[in-house]
Amino acid sequence: MYPLSVVLSLLVAASVASRKFPPGFKFGAATSSYQVEGAWNVSDKSPSIWDTFTHDNPDLIVDRSNGDVACDSYHLWETDIAVAKELGLHFYRFSISWPRLLPNGHSNYVSEDGKRYYNNLINGLIANGIEPVVTLYHWDLPQKLQDLGGWTNPDLASWFEDYAEVAFSLFGDRVKTWLTFNEPVSFCDIAYEAGKTAPGITLPGIGNYICAKVVMLAHARAYRLYDTKFRLRYRGKVGLTNQLLWCEPKNSDEVENTELMRNAMALYSYPIYSKTGGWPPSVEKTIAEKSKKEGYSRSRLPSFTQEEIEFIKGTYDFFGLNYYTSRLVETAKPGEKLSWLPLKGSTDLGLALTADPSWKEGNAWLISYPPGIRRLLLWLKQKFGDIEFKIMENGYSTSEPVMYDDERVNYYKDHLEQVLLAINEDKVFVTAYTAWSLLDNYEWNSGYTSRFGLVNVDFNDPMRRRTPRASANYYAAVIRSHSLDLNNH
Numbered sequence: 001m002y003p004l005s006v007v008l009s010l011l012v013a014a015s016v017a018s019r020k021f022p023p024g025f026k027f028g029a030a031t032s033s034y035q036v037e038g039a040w041n042v043s044d045k046s047p048s049i050w051d052t053f054t055h056d057n058p059d060l061i062v063d064r065s066n067g068d069v070a071c072d073s074y075h076l077w078e079t080d081i082a083v084a085k086e087l088g089l090h091f092y093r094f095s096i097s098w099p100r101l102l103p104n105g106h107s108n109y110v111s112e113d114g115k116r117y118y119n120n121l122i123n124g125l126i127a128n129g130i131e132p133v134v135t136l137y138h139w140d141l142p143q144k145l146q147d148l149g150g151w152t153n154p155d156l157a158s159w160f161e162d163y164a165e166v167a168f169s170l171f172g173d174r175v176k177t178w179l180t181f182n183e184p185v186s187f188c189d190i191a192y193e194a195g196k197t198a199p200g201i202t203l204p205g206i207g208n209y210i211c212a213k214v215v216m217l218a219h220a221r222a223y224r225l226y227d228t229k230f231r232l233r234y235r236g237k238v239g240l241t242n243q244l245l246w247c248e249p250k251n252s253d254e255v256e257n258t259e260l261m262r263n264a265m266a267l268y269s270y271p272i273y274s275k276t277g278g279w280p281p282s283v284e285k286t287i288a289e290k291s292k293k294e295g296y297s298r299s300r301l302p303s304f305t306q307e308e309i310e311f312i313k314g315t316y317d318f319f320g321l322n323y324y325t326s327r328l329v330e331t332a333k334p335g336e337k338l339s340w341l342p343l344k345g346s347t348d349l350g351l352a353l354t355a356d357p358s359w360k361e362g363n364a365w366l367i368s369y370p371p372g373i374r375r376l377l378l379w380l381k382q383k384f385g386d387i388e389f390k391i392m393e394n395g396y397s398t399s400e401p402v403m404y405d406d407e408r409v410n411y412y413k414d415h416l417e418q419v420l421l422a423i424n425e426d427k428v429f430v431t432a433y434t435a436w437s438l439l440d441n442y443e444w445n446s447g448y449t450s451r452f453g454l455v456n457v458d459f460n461d462p463m464r465r466r467t468p469r470a471s472a473n474y475y476a477a478v479i480r481s482h483s484l485d486l487n488n489h
């Protein structure tokens with residue numbers, strides 16, 4: 001018999017153990033090329049659609065700024081690596097600027113300067129024990145390809161495959177985790193719905209759906225290319241990452257509508273991860289019926305051929321998830337104008353989104369609802385099976401560059417707790433967590449007014465001085481402890 005105190009301490013030890021992340025679980029942080037690199041016109045780099053858009057439309061950016069210099073990571077990449085190392089990151093997720101690597105957009109010409117920059121970054125990370133995780137497309141399309149129709153031109157799927165082939169060939173020996181796309185919902189739905197982000201084209205209900213189909217095919221082409229030409233040699237993993245909101249019914253009458261909205265959130269996941277492939281049937285049916293009523297001879301959401309369905313289905317090695325916030329779903333009022341940004345709902349589905357008033361912490365659209373990430377992971381597992389999940393973005397913004405960012409610390413703490421519950425209680429196979437963002441950076445239409453960094457960047461300083469915030473210290477302690485019970489030494 002053990003004395004009671006020993007039994008109690010064993011129990012405490014057991015509960016402590018459950019606050020540990022599984023062995024091999026990896027922590028990282030992310031950025032993207034346009035948001036941090038700057039150097040928009042150095043060497044032979046050609047403009048991206050975000051260069052053009054911000055230069056032509058400063059009035060659509062809160063502080064009329066652009067990414068011409070941003071964090072100047074093009075010059076300060078060594079500082080970024082040092083910061084990542086200080087945090088103890090297992091991996092650093094960054095994106096390649098397509099027009100920096102392929103100034104023509106096409107793969108007939110590869111920039112020596114682009115090659116050198118990404119080789120330096122990748123080699124520098126590896127030399128410091130940090131794994132590079134690379135996104136091929138984080139929204140900065142070469143303007144030259146936009147001039148040919150951008151993501152509404154079906155040929156872009158093959159040009160993206162060509163770009164992917166260059167990147168896999170150049171860097172695949174060292175990069176073992178690839179994301180084809182970051183958040184198609186942002187550059188298809190949000191972009192074409194309102195025209196207030198690059199490429200600045202307003203084609204609601206049309207452009208976004210053509211974009212959606214082309215992107216699904218582009219992703220599948222890149223994945224299958226990796227499979228046939230690179231996998232045996234390099235043994236990496238390829239996926240994409242989608243931002244999904246978790247949705248709950250506003251009241252008991254909205255249960256079915258909420259499931260429809262969850263499926264709509266999974267528009268860019270269903271064709272890849274579902275057993276049947278293709279668009280989520282309930283969403284496809286709703287849009288087809290609405291298109292018919294509106295007098296269109298075919299659905300505004302272009303259908304897939306059976307061959308395309310098979311081509312896209314199963315093109316993943318993991319599920320990349322970006323999660324920030326949740327919403328309640330309710331039937332929209334007749335004629336109510338809704339939009340993805342700022343997350344008001346979907347006109348096509350006739351469903352409105354609101355935040356629950358009891359979700360208190362938040363900044364603009366980013367209202368903190370930590371249980372959302374756990375419920376979403378479970379829903380995805382139930383929907384798509386017991387696959388590998390990598391959380392590729394999660395994080396919190398403030399409008400002021402506060403250094404003692406308690407709100408952000410709480411956001412990370414609360415969400416990491418829910419990720420642990422998803423792993424331990426719901427048995428969801430989650431292998432990675434990525435904080436957005438390593439650095440304050442160019443936050444699209446919010447310019448430099450929205451701060452997401454674990455590390456503060458002084459944008460008034462020509463040297464763009466980086467200073468870790470309280471949240472950076474917290475995250476570093478989590479990584480060191482590999483647990484939410486921090487051993488602070």
Ligand SMILES: *[C@@H]1O[C@H](CO)[C@@H](O)[C@H](O)[C@H]1NC(C)=O
Pocket residue numbers: 041068069
């Ligand atoms: C690059 O752009 C900057 C503005 O961001 C401008 O001042 C500079 O002259 C440009 N350089 C070249 C080589 O065009």
